[in-house]
Amino acid sequence: METGSRRKFLGICLGGVLAGAGGGLLYTIFGYLAPRRDSNIRRAVSFPATDVPAGAAKFFEYNGKTAVLIRQKNGTVVALSAVCTHLGCIVQWQKDKEEFLCPCHGGRFSSTGLVLGGPPPKPLESIPIATANGTITVG
Numbered sequence: 001m002e003t004g005s006r007r008k009f010l011g012i013c014l015g016g017v018l019a020g021a022g023g024g025l026l027y028t029i030f031g032y033l034a035p036r037r038d039s040n041i042r043r044a045v046s047f048p049a050t051d052v053p054a055g056a057a058k059f060f061e062y063n064g065k066t067a068v069l070i071r072q073k074n075g076t077v078v079a080l081s082a083v084c085t086h087l088g089c090i091v092q093w094q095k096d097k098e099e100f101l102c103p104c105h106g107g108r109f110s111s112t113g114l115v116l117g118g119p120p121p122k123p124l125e126s127i128p129i130a131t132a133n134g135t136i137t138v139g
């Protein structure tokens, strides 16, 4: 192979490698910056109503985050995000006190998610539920 054609061949190979690397880099950047397709999709979750007896809390995964069902003293069931509104720790149910305690900085929430004390700036996020035929559907 002549020197000129060898250079031309190596130039073509190098160009192909650089084009492939550039395309891979752009694909990676786009994948990182583009919103996830299913990020706004809410998937409903269902439980038998008997899973949540009075005063008990049932923790579960809801759209990638921890949530909790609580049956109030009056029998109504509420669904809340279990993610503390301070810095995102998962709250724990204190059955004897009928309130949530955040183990990270001592934030306290009522059984309906209202802030009772500590640093959380706002209530636990409420999640809509529907109850029918002995089934609780969250979301």
Ligand code: FES
Residues within 6 Å of the ligand: 084, 085, 086, 087, 088, 089, 102, 103, 104, 105, 106, 107, 118, 119, 120
């Ligand atoms: S993260 Fe819950 S009180 Fe700080």
